[in-house]
Amino acid sequence: MADIFISYAREDRSRIEPLAKSLEKLGWSVFWDRTIPAGKTFRQVIGDALNKARSVIEVWSQKSIESDWVQEEAERGRKRNILIPILIDDVDPPLGFGAIQAADLVKWDPGQPSPEFQKLIADISTILGPPKSVEPDTIIPPEPGPDIPKPPIKRLAVKIVVLIALAVGIVVAAKMISVKDPKRSSSEIPAIEVKPEIPGKAAGPAVVKKKAKEPMTPSEAPKPTTDQEVGRDGVYVAYASGIVKDTKTGLEWVAEPGINGNWNEAKAWVESVKVGGGGWRMPTVKELEGLYEKGKGRSNMTHLLMTVMTNSPWYVWSGETSDSSAAWGFDFLTGLAYWTSLDNQFVRAFAVRSRSSG
Numbered sequence: 001m002a003d004i005f006i007s008y009a010r011e012d013r014s015r016i017e018p019l020a021k022s023l024e025k026l027g028w029s030v031f032w033d034r035t036i037p038a039g040k041t042f043r044q045v046i047g048d049a050l051n052k053a054r055s056v057i058e059v060w061s062q063k064s065i066e067s068d069w070v071q072e073e074a075e076r077g078r079k080r081n082i083l084i085p086i087l088i089d090d091v092d093p094p095l096g097f098g099a100i101q102a103a104d105l106v107k108w109d110p111g112q113p114s115p116e117f118q119k120l121i122a123d124i125s126t127i128l129g130p131p132k133s134v135e136p137d138t139i140i141p142p143e144p145g146p147d148i149p150k151p152p153i154k155r156l157a158v159k160i161v162v163l164i165a166l167a168v169g170i171v172v173a174a175k176m177i178s179v180k181d182p183k184r185s186s187s188e189i190p191a192i193e194v195k196p197e198i199p200g201k202a203a204g205p206a207v208v209k210k211k212a213k214e215p216m217t218p219s220e221a222p223k224p225t226t227d228q229e230v231g232r233d234g235v236y237v238a239y240a241s242g243i244v245k246d247t248k249t250g251l252e253w254v255a256e257p258g259i260n261g262n263w264n265e266a267k268a269w270v271e272s273v274k275v276g277g278g279g280w281r282m283p284t285v286k287e288l289e290g291l292y293e294k295g296k297g298r299s300n301m302t303h304l305l306m307t308v309m310t311n312s313p314w315y316v317w318s319g320e321t322s323d324s325s326a327a328w329g330f331d332f333l334t335g336l337a338y339w340t341s342l343d344n345q346f347v348r349a350f351a352v353r354s355r356s357s358g
Helices: 010-025 042-052 068-079 115-128 152-180 263-272 285-291
Strands: 004-007 056-060 083-087 191-193 207-209 229-233 236-239 244-246 251-255 315-323 326-331 336-341 350-354
Touching (some): 004 010, 004 068, 042 068, 115 336, 263 315, 285 315, 285 336
Parallel strands (some): 004 056
Antiparallel strands (some): 236 244, 244 251, 326 336
16 A cells, blocks of 8 residues: 555656655655556556555646546545645646645756645645655755854754753762762852951851842742643643743744735734734744754644644744745744745744743
8 A cells, every 4th residue: 555646647757756756755655657567457556556545646737637547546536535636737627626726846846945845745744644754855944144043953963062061061060069068969058157256255166057048029920820721741831812831931822723824924913913912923933943843743843732723834934034025934844944935825824922931
């Protein structure tokens, strides 16, 4: 049983091979080579593979829209709700198939990053789940710039070095404390008060007192919330209002509950969010990166942000624009930032605001 059955016109075989190979690199099994074994008929082999496939990619081209056989394969995939159409030519799908939005791979270059190919991966993932592996040619890396963070892989390496350095420092400090007084912990080291000498009396021993703890200021006190808690996932807490709080960073998140949209639509939605008193904005790339955790939930992030979703958000807009026509987004499939047109309709909106943790 193949994960993916690719339906196409035989005249397009040379154009389909790069697509099949790219999907196979992601760890999915693909049925596309229609060589018929001895003793089998074409109808037997194709029919059996089509019926057992977990998803069907229909490739619409100038040749395939004229093929009754291809349309029959597409109809079987549609009846099973596993049809994923794509375009490799600028054509209209046959009558009856136009209602299903197709990924536009007309200008797709297998050797270059492509938002449309990423959309195809996301569409397949909604049926099959995330791919088993991610190959470099499926990733859109961010271009370097003064206001754009370095790619997450490099930032991760820097974080690891910093964490190692901190760990070494803590160990050294602990050893120094234990050498000075092995019976005391660092939190028990007292302040020392020495009384002045009184004439005619021998100097007494030093009086040791613990320094009184200063009272907590109002700004340091935990802020109570009237929002009812409805769920927890590690450092994340979900509230009945739809807010999900990261107790580690203090950031609060709200996920747009509808469908994907372009950057301006995302910006307008964020500005309309009034839950919890308002103050919401579009996230930065770095803040979105902080949500990413490979293997967590359905989209490599906490499931608490998924409870109001109609589908998995692989791509999320940031508020950072790269120029007047493009903006940065974050790909939760690969864990990398990428830039894309402001008109890209396949990106989700998240709203974020900063709150002190506690």
